[in-house]
Amino acid sequence: MGRSFAQIAFTPLVKEEQTKHGSRFQYERMQKLSNPGDTLTEYEREFILSRDSFYLATVSETGWPYIQHRGGEPGFLHVIDDRTLGFADYRGNRQYISLGNLEHDDRVALFLMDYPSRTRLKILGRAEIHEGASAQKWIEDLSEPKVRKLVERAIVIRVEAFDWNCQQHITPRFTEEQVVEVVAPLRERLARLEEENKRLEAKLARLSVAG
Numbered sequence: 001m002g003r004s005f006a007q008i009a010f011t012p013l014v015k016e017e018q019t020k021h022g023s024r025f026q027y028e029r030m031q032k033l034s035n036p037g038d039t040l041t042e043y044e045r046e047f048i049l050s051r052d053s054f055y056l057a058t059v060s061e062t063g064w065p066y067i068q069h070r071g072g073e074p075g076f077l078h079v080i081d082d083r084t085l086g087f088a089d090y091r092g093n094r095q096y097i098s099l100g101n102l103e104h105d106d107r108v109a110l111f112l113m114d115y116p117s118r119t120r121l122k123i124l125g126r127a128e129i130h131e132g133a134s135a136q137k138w139i140e141d142l143s144e145p146k147v148r149k150l151v152e153r154a155i156v157i158r159v160e161a162f163d164w165n166c167q168q169h170i171t172p173r174f175t176e177e178q179v180v181e182v183v184a185p186l187r188e189r190l191a192r193l194e195e196e197n198k199r200l201e202a203k204l205a206r207l208s209v210a211g
């Protein structure tokens with residue numbers, strides 16, 4: 001865990017709970033010894049660029065936490081540099097809940113899951129909304145070439161901290177594409193066996209006619 005993540009996430013009440021439950025000493029030590037952890041390394045970059053979805057948490061002006069799923073082709077969440085992420089915001093159901101929340105508070109939490117490897121990454125940052133004529137460059141840079149939907153705005157996230165979590169309690173799940181790839185050799189083997197079975201049945205039929 002990077003120091004920046006602990007500085008943000010370990011609020012006074014969180015620290016009180018850690019003290020009450022006996023983990024404060026360990027985390028204080030970890031916090032002191034750790035590196036800042038506010039710049040993405042090649043490892044985070046690769047992980048982020050291979051995601052086809054993430055969850056975006058915002059906070060409303062009435063204090064409610066809110067989470068929305070964002071999805072696209074791998075790479076739709078761009079790593080602009082080691083402290084900056086960005087994605088194109090397409091026209092959707094036009095509820096604009098995340099957008100409204102960001103008007104009030106630019107802080108976001110991103111939750112990225114890789115189910116096959118049971119890995120998760122949490123990112124904390126501040127979101128900038130780029131809309132209108134002045135946002136054209138951002139919109140061009142962040143739009144996915146294959147997607148033919150109206151990009152309403154670009155959302156740029158300035159990363160302040162991140163943390164990886166352990167693999168516990170994550171059930172491995174696979175996309176349809178990943179399943180197709182894994183079962184392809186089995187399908188081929190099945191097809192070969194079916195052919196062989198047909199040939200053997202025909203041979204058997206010929207033998208029983210001859211007999």
Ligand SMILES: Cc1cc2nc3c(=O)[nH]c(=O)nc-3n(C[C@H](O)[C@H](O)[C@H](O)COP(=O)(O)O)c2cc1C
Nearest residue numbers: 068069070071090091092093094095096097098099
């Ligand atoms: C027609 C349509 C297309 C959508 N396309 C996407 C999409 O490509 N990626 C995505 O993350 N969400 C997509 N969504 C979901 C929304 O854009 C959703 O409105 C957006 O995430 C904002 O949600 P919020 O108001 O809860 O913040 C789509 C929704 C609709 C109705």
